[in-house]
Amino acid sequence: MADTYHRKLERSAIGLVIAIIAAASVGGIVEIAPLFTIDETVEQAPDMRVYTPLELAGRNIYVREGCYACHSQMIRTLRDEVERYGPFSLAVESQYDRPMLWGSKRTGPDLARVGGKYSDFWHVAHLTNPRDVVPESNMPAYRWLARTTLKTDDLPQHLAAQRALGVPYTEEMVENAARDAYGQATPDTDFAAGVTERYGDKTQVSAFDGVTTHVTEMDALVAYLQVLGRLTGAAFEGTAAPEEKPDPEG
Amino acid sequence: MDFDHQAVVAFSKSWGLFYLMALALGVLVYTFWPSNRKRFDRAKHSILDRDDRPWQK
Amino acid sequence: MIANLTSSERQQAFVLAVGVVLAGGAMTILGRSDTLGVHGAIVMLFAGVVLYLIMSSFYDPEPVEDRESSYYDDPIKAGIVLSMAWAVFGMFMGVWVAAQLAWPDLAFDAAWSSFGRLRPTHTTGVIFGFGGNALIATSFHVVQRTSRARLAGQVSPWFVLLGYNLFCVLAVSGYLLGVTQSKEYAEAEWYADLWLVIVWVTYFVLYLRTIARRKEPHIYVANWYFMAFILVVAILHIVNNLALPVSWGHAKSYTIWPGVQDAMVQWWYGHNAVAFFLTAGFLGMLYYYLPVRAQRPIFSYRLSILSFWGITFFYMWAGSHHLHYTALPHWVQTLGMTFSVMLLVPSWASAGNALLTLNGAWHRVRDDATLRFMMAAAVFYGLSTFEGSFMAIRPVNSLSHYTDWTVGHVHAGALGWVALITFGSLYTLVPALWKRERMYSAALIEVHFWLAIAGTLIYVFAMWNSGIIQGLMWRTYTEDGALAYSFVDSLVAMYPYYIARAFGGLLFLIGAIVGCYNIWMTVRAVPVAAARAADVPVTPVAVPGE
Numbered sequence: 030m031a032d033t034y035h036r037k038l039e040r041s042a043i044g045l046v047i048a049i050i051a052a053a054s055v056g057g058i059v060e061i062a063p064l065f066t067i068d069e070t071v072e073q074a075p076d077m078r079v080y081t082p083l084e085l086a087g088r089n090i091y092v093r094e095g096c097y098a099c100h101s102q103m104i105r106t107l108r109d110e111v112e113r114y115g116p117f118s119l120a121v122e123s124q125y126d127r128p129m130l131w132g133s134k135r136t137g138p139d140l141a142r143v144g145g146k147y148s149d150f151w152h153v154a155h156l157t158n159p160r161d162v163v164p165e166s167n168m169p170a171y172r173w174l175a176r177t178t179l180k181t182d183d184l185p186q187h188l189a190a191q192r193a194l195g196v197p198y199t200e201e202m203v204e205n206a207a208r209d210a211y212g213q214a215t216p217d218t219d220f221a222a223g224v225t226e227r228y229g230d231k232t233q234v235s236a237f238d239g240v241t242t243h244v245t246e247m248d249a250l251v252a253y254l255q256v257l258g259r260l261t262g263a264a265f266e267g268t269a270a271p272e273e274k275p276d277p278e279g
Numbered sequence: 280m281d282f283d284h285q286a287v288v289a290f291s292k293s294w295g296l297f298y299l300m301a302l303a304l305g306v307l308v309y310t311f312w313p314s315n316r317k318r319f320d321r322a323k324h325s326i327l328d329r330d331d332r333p334w335q336k
Numbered sequence: 337m338i339a340n341l342t343s344s345e346r347q348q349a350f351v352l353a354v355g356v357v358l359a360g361g362a363m364t365i366l367g368r369s370d371t372l373g374v375h376g377a378i379v380m381l382f383a384g385v386v387l388y389l390i391m392s393s394f395y396d397p398e399p400v401e402d403r404e405s406s407y408y409d410d411p412i413k414a415g416i417v418l419s420m421a422w423a424v425f426g427m428f429m430g431v432w433v434a435a436q437l438a439w440p441d442l443a444f445d446a447a448w449s450s451f452g453r454l455r456p457t458h459t460t461g462v463i464f465g466f467g468g469n470a471l472i473a474t475s476f477h478v479v480q481r482t483s484r485a486r487l488a489g490q491v492s493p494w495f496v497l498l499g500y501n502l503f504c505v506l507a508v509s510g511y512l513l514g515v516t517q518s519k520e521y522a523e524a525e526w527y528a529d530l531w532l533v534i535v536w537v538t539y540f541v542l543y544l545r546t547i548a549r550r551k552e553p554h555i556y557v558a559n560w561y562f563m564a565f566i567l568v569v570a571i572l573h574i575v576n577n578l579a580l581p582v583s584w585g586h587a588k589s590y591t592i593w594p595g596v597q598d599a600m601v602q603w604w605y606g607h608n609a610v611a612f613f614l615t616a617g618f619l620g621m622l623y624y625y626l627p628v629r630a631q632r633p634i635f636s637y638r639l640s641i642l643s644f645w646g647i648t649f650f651y652m653w654a655g656s657h658h659l660h661y662t663a664l665p666h667w668v669q670t671l672g673m674t675f676s677v678m679l680l681v682p683s684w685a686s687a688g689n690a691l692l693t694l695n696g697a698w699h700r701v702r703d704d705a706t707l708r709f710m711m712a713a714a715v716f717y718g719l720s721t722f723e724g725s726f727m728a729i730r731p732v733n734s735l736s737h738y739t740d741w742t743v744g745h746v747h748a749g750a751l752g753w754v755a756l757i758t759f760g761s762l763y764t765l766v767p768a769l770w771k772r773e774r775m776y777s778a779a780l781i782e783v784h785f786w787l788a789i790a791g792t793l794i795y796v797f798a799m800w801n802s803g804i805i806q807g808l809m810w811r812t813y814t815e816d817g818a819l820a821y822s823f824v825d826s827l828v829a830m831y832p833y834y835i836a837r838a839f840g841g842l843l844f845l846i847g848a849i850v851g852c853y854n855i856w857m858t859v860r861a862v863p864v865a866a867a868r869a870a871d872v873p874v875t876p877v878a879v880p881g882e
Contacts, residue, residue: 042544042547042548042555042563043544045555045560045563046544046563046567049560049563049564049567049568049648050567050571051302052302052645052648052649053564053567053568053571053612053648053649053651053652054568054571054652055298057604057608057652057653057655059291059294059295059298060291060295060604060652060653060656060668060671060672061600061601061604062287062291063284063287063288063291063665063668089588092516092517092518093514093515093516093518094450094452094453094514095451095452095453095455095456095511095516095518096452097518097520098451098452098455098456099451099452101738103662103663105660105661105662105734105737106661107661107734107811109810109811109813109819110810112819113810113819113823118662118663119663120595120596120663120664121595122595122663123594123595123596123598123599123663124594124595124596125594125595126594126595126598127590127591127592127593127594127598128517128518128519128590128591128593128598128602129593129594129595129596129598129599129602130518131599131659131662132738133520133658133737133738133742134738134739134740134742134743135738135739136437136827137823137827138823139738159440160440163824165824165827165828166440166824166827167436167437167438167440167827167831167834168440169436169440169443169450169451169452170440170441170443170445171450172445173445173446173447183582183583183586186582186583186586187582187588187590190580190581190582190583190589190590191590193580194580194590194592194594195594196594288667292667299649302645302649306641306642306645307642309641310638310641310642311638318553318554319554319637319638319641320637321554322552322554322556322557322637323633323634323637324633325482325552325556326481326482326556326558326624326627326628326633327627327628327631327632327633331407332405332406332407333404333405333406333407333480333484333485333486333551334484334485334551335404335405
């Protein structure tokens with residue numbers, strides 16, 4: 030019986046195809062399927078906010094430049110990592126991340142909690158030429174970011190796409206995306222107030238690159254770097270965190 | 280039945296194992312089925328027949 | 337290119353090329369204010385060149401002889417040439433990015449040439465450009481020879497090959513423009529991914545139809561590996577790349593998988609791309625070209641079947657070992673670790689099977705550098721699969737992960753296994769396809785072999801050292817319980833190894849260039865006048881009665 034069965038299986042190539050699918054894909058499904066119900070077990074973070082349009086634009090620059098190739102954003106549950114970088118990363122902290130940027134290689138340090146560790150000025154100087162600030166560094170220089178005006182006119186579409194995928198952006202946030210991106214980098218204008226109104230008063234509004242006349246890609250990237258690890262304080266709850274909970278105001 | 284996380288995990292862990300064993304058994308039976316020996320032997324040697332044209336019926 | 341097509345097939349090819357030109361035009365218009373428009377222009381240019389090639393000999397005489405009585409080798413030849421061209425490109429990019437890590441100013445202050453943009457051009461160039469074209473070419477060759485049947489299509493093999501290369505061009509040019517999903521080994525954006533799905537489904541159907549035409553009753557095991565490669569890569573590619581474009585006029589898209597699910601899907605993809613692209617497909621090469629070159633049947637055919645199912649089954653579970661000690665649930669990490677260790681059994685079965693096939697023919701391995709390429713590939717396969725299983729163990733992974741050790745491991749596999757088996761297979765295939773007695777120069781194959789081995793060893797040893805030093809420095813404590821080294825301290829310790837690594841890569845690149853020259857001279861050589869004995873058509877008597 031088994032013989033004729035296998036003979037048939039092999040004679041038609043389709044049988045082999047089905048057997049390969051069964052052997053290969055079922056394993057993956059069994060392992061991955063439970064992850065779709067994982068939100069039942071993931072820790073909650075009611076205080077977590079979404080990325081502002083400027084931060085999202087900065088994140089897209091981080092993606093575009095392939096920063097993930099050298100910087101992880103995932104602090105593992107190991108003593109030395111927690112002491113070096115801060116509390117280990119929680120699943121909930123990347124719930125709005127598309128794609129996730131956990132990374133696989135640290136040619137440079139982990140960035141999961143880099144937000145607030147350095148000043149805006151330090152970041153701009155470092156991105157302009159890393160070796161001015163860290164002489165031993167082998168990071169590329171990103172001088173052109175400060176020369177390139179940020180494209181903001183299509184940010185409503187970006188937020189709308191994110192919302193379609195389940196990120197809780199409100200209609201108001203989507204409509205005002207371009208203005209908010211401008212406002213977050215120009216503290217003394219009327220646009221700035223709308224940012225804190227919509228994204229909370231802990232949102233950092235600042236002339237990130239020191240120039241308030243127009244918004245550059247440098248503004249966006251620094252805004253993103255400064256919010257890394259600070260969308261929620263969940264990781265600091267109930268862990269033996271060696272650091273103080275970040276205070277965006279300070 | 281309610282598909283909560285625990286249930287899915289339990290299903291994966293138990294049936295995943297049974298699936299592994301069933302598949303291993305199936306493959307072993309196929310590989311060592313006595314009447315398959317001849318075909319395997321032929322396949323093994325036939326690639327060494329050098330020919331540069333498709334066979335015609 | 338189209339000399340072997342009938343006039344109606346030429347029309348088909350024409351329509352296809354015009355269709356692609358139009359699609360490129362639509363992209364150009366929709367994406368006029370975005371990088372999508374640049375890609376539209378590239379698509380039009382690519383398809384335009386193909387169109388020109390079709391038109392330039394459109395009215396040439398049609399083929400007269402019965403095409404079913406010969407194998408379809410033209411697309412294979414083109415695939416080999418493309419594969420070697422991508423090899424030189426991808427490896428050059430690799431040497432460049434490696435040098436940038438040691439001398440960061442080699443980016444010359446331009447956006448397109450910074451490390452983060454060049455790095456995926458290296459990975460895509462070598463994995464998909466070099467490896468993918470070699471897989472397509474050799475799979476077309478193996479499936480025809482083992483089935484004793486011609487490919488089941490005249491236009492579709494060209495569509496698969498050229499379409500695939502269009503995907504590679506879009507991917508690589510996209511990274512330079514800043515178009516990327518930042519998903520490792522799946523960086524290409526949504527429209528390129530969609531295009532690859534079309535190409536890949538055509539590839540699958542073509543392969544299946546060719547196997548269905550076979551005159552041999554049994555499907556030779558090499559085809560199983562190729563088929564698993566085609567099939568599973570399709571599944572992986574589609575699932576991992578599900579994304580929502582910002583609009584039809586944007587190159588940018590957002591993946592549908594958020595956070596932890598994206599991490600799991602990405603590494604399920606990433607690891608299985610290694611499994612089914614870089615392992616299964618190349619094992620298909622190994623199981624055909626190694627016995628053919630050695631003129632000895634495979635040591636154990638049954639073992640090859642068992643290891644096939646073992647690899648197909650186990651690999652799928654192993655991806656989560658990329659996420660040890662992360663926010664991924666603990667049981668998934670443990671499962672991934674267990675299966676990664678179990679994977680060693682079928683992997684070593686394949687490596688052992690290859691080496692035992694050579695047992696008794698060691699004098700030939702000594703004299704024939706082509707066979708030695710394949711022998712060395714099997715050894716590196718065995719070593720790097722052992723290393724992979726070892727590194728998947730959680731405590732080992734806590735040291736190795738995020739360090740250069742991972743990079744060293746990948747290159748032990750990519751240089752030592754994938755590239756060496758490919759070069760060995762191509763050196764076997766090229767003289768046979770172009771009907772030459774042998775390769776142009778055996779001495780140059782020898783030179784290539786030793787450059788490749790030296791390059792691989794220098795590279796891998798440099799990365800082992802740097803990775804382990806890096807991992808240890810990160811976790812070293814002083815006596816008062818403080819971290820002993822800053823991150824920058826660990827980076828400074830890496831520089832000598834980064835220089836050594838770039839040098840190893842350079843040797844490997846030079847070897848590939850020597851290989852290109854050798855292949856080029858072989859192709860240019862005068863064909864052997866007298867038909868080889870092997871050219872005699874098989875008489876009906878030889879057809880098995882079964």
